[in-house]
Amino acid sequence: MADRRSELTRTEAVAVWAGSATWVAGIAGAVARTLIAEEAEGWVAAAVAGVAAVGLLVVALVVGRAALRREGVERTVAVESSALAFWATVGAALTYSIVDSFADVPALKGPWVLLFGLLAWTVAQATRQERYR
Amino acid sequence: MRNRLRVLRAERRWTQEALAEKLGVSRQTVNSIETGKYDPSLSVAFGLAQVFGCRIEDIFTPAPSEVLTPGHGGGDA
Numbered sequence: 235m236a237d238r239r240s241e242l243t244r245t246e247a248v249a250v251w252a253g254s255a256t257w258v259a260g261i262a263g264a265v266a267r268t269l270i271a272e273e274a275e276g277w278v279a280a281a282v283a284g285v286a287a288v289g290l291l292v293v294a295l296v297v298g299r300a301a302l303r304r305e306g307v308e309r310t311v312a313v314e315s316s317a318l319a320f321w322a323t324v325g326a327a328l329t330y331s332i333v334d335s336f337a338d339v340p341a342l343k344g345p346w347v348l349l350f351g352l353l354a355w356t357v358a359q360a361t362r363q364e365r366y367r
Numbered sequence: 368m369r370n371r372l373r374v375l376r377a378e379r380r381w382t383q384e385a386l387a388e389k390l391g392v393s394r395q396t397v398n399s400i401e402t403g404k405y406d407p408s409l410s411v412a413f414g415l416a417q418v419f420g421c422r423i424e425d426i427f428t429p430a431p432s433e434v435l436t437p438g439h440g441g442g443d444a
Contacts, residue, residue, distance in 0.1 A: 306396030307405050366399045 246296045253292030260286025311362045318362070319355035326350055370427045373401045375419050390414045 242250065263282045301312050327350075330342050376386055383397045390397070390411060399405035407415070416423045 305390075305408060305411050306392035307399045308393060308396070310405065366395075366405050 242300050246300060249296045250293050253289045256289025257286050260289055307366045311359065311366065315355060315358035315362045318358040319351060322354040323347060323351040368406050368427055368433065369430055370400065372426060375426065389418045
């Protein structure tokens with residue numbers, strides 16, 4: 235049986251749905267704007283990105299709060315793997331940026347950092363889970 | 368940290384799943400505590416004491432290496 239304390243309350247569930255819808259609306263807005271006009275004006279792009287980011291932030295905050303309310307090994311694994319992945323990603327990005335400043339390497343791109351972060355989190359999650367198994 | 372969780376649970380013929388349900392945690396959490404791989408939070412420790420009807424010290428005892436000696440971080444004793 236799942237831990238009841240980890241479940242979302244009604245208000246939190248509504249907030250997650252609203253946040254997800256806002257994020258989807260923001261992304262859809264960006265796609266639509268790109269299709270309509272080849273190059274969006276700066277403030278439009280920023281506004282659309284802001285809307286999508288706020289939606290995602292709401293989801294992350296609500297889900298994160300629910301996860302931290304949970305007791306047990308899962309909470310510890312989540313906290314430890316998130317911390318490990320965060321510092322691994324920050325460390326890797328910082329190192330690459332330093333190398334980039336004096337060596338001729340491809341410029342660091344956002345999606346690379348995102349991908350590395352997701353990969354680091356997956357590995358950290360698996361290793362920490364194994365530690366407590 | 369050492370614990371008598373497996374013994375206490377066996378005495379009552381509870382499965383890990385049943386104990387987990389009483390505590391509001393996952394079965395994996397109960398298993399990890401029993402095997403000594405995971406030290407529970409105070410909240411879970413108090414929950415265990417409550418369901419077994421004993422004190423936390425009756426369930427958990429520090430390993431010899433974990434016992435604080437006065438003058439070595441033993442607090443204000």
